[in-house]
Amino acid sequence: xxxxxxxxxxDMILAYGATDCNVRAAxxxxxxxxxxxRTSAHTMFARLHQxxxxxxxxxxxxxxxxxxxxxxxxxxWAAANPHVTRTRAAQDRFLVNVGAGILGDHLIGPYIxxxxxxxxxxxxxxxxxxxxxxxxxxxxxxxxxxMWFRQDGAPAHFNISVRNHLDATCxxxxxxxxxxxxxxPDRQTFLVWIISSGGK
Numbered sequence: 248x249x250x251x252x253x254x255x256x257x258d259m260i261l262a263y264g265a266t267d268c269n270v271r272a273a274x275x276x277x278x279x280x281x282x283x284x285r286t287s288a289h290t291m292f293a294r295l296h297q298x299x300x301x302x303x304x305x306x307x308x309x310x311x312x313x314x315x316x317x318x319x320x321x322x323x324w325a326a327a328n329p330h331v332t333r334t335r336a337a338q339d340r341f342l343v344n345v346g347a348g349i350l351g352d353h354l355i356g357p358y359i360x361x362x363x364x365x366x367x368x369x370x371x372x373x374x375x376x377x378x379x380x381x382x383x384x385x386x387x388x389x390x391x392x393x394m395w396f397r398q399d400g401a402p403a404h405f406n407i408s409v410r411n412h413l414d415a416t417c418x419x420x421x422x423x424x425x426x427x428x429x430x431x432p433d434r435q436t437f438l439v440w441i442i443s444s445g446g447k
Contacts, residue, residue: 256295263292302395305348353384366406400424
């Protein structure tokens with residue numbers, strides 16, 4: 248099999264998704280978009296898509312009170328007092344951190360993370376919580392032993408104990424800052440989109 252750069256592989260996967268997983272159409276689209284590149288066999292597109300299905304794409308996000316209700320679109324109409332004020336519970340603040348992941352066609356999580364995610368807390372979630380989430384998503388043992396784990400470069404992810412744990416449990420099958428595997432190209436968010444939406 249010919250060696251391709253990460254950028255070439257990402258473009259092949261994007262072409263495969265743009266053509267609704269039609270390998271021959273993906274091959275034509277890739278050749279049209281990148282005429283100076285070598286054109287791979289049509290089976291390469293499906294093979295890359297299959298490889299991506301074995302990568303766990305986790306991510307975290309935060310929800311706060313500011314995201315619950317948009318007061319910008321709330322207007323008060325009154326003829327008597329044009330300077331009306333609106334009460335807001337500005338002092339009632341909260342923040343919820345939620346983590347979830349995608350592995351093939353499985354949604355892993357969601358899971359409520361600690362308020363401040365630091366290395367030791369993230370390590371606990373990898374050691375104790377992630378196996379439970381994989382169990383509840385009915386991920387088979389065979390899939391777990393062959394899956395790849397991808398994480399971004401957040402400070403908690405770069406903690407030495409976290410990296411040592413991933414080296415011990417995943418070997419070279421984890422992608423991220425400080426990992427043994429060369430990271431994904433800058434288009435990794437598109438790759439998550441392709442897997443999560445079936446390329447549509």
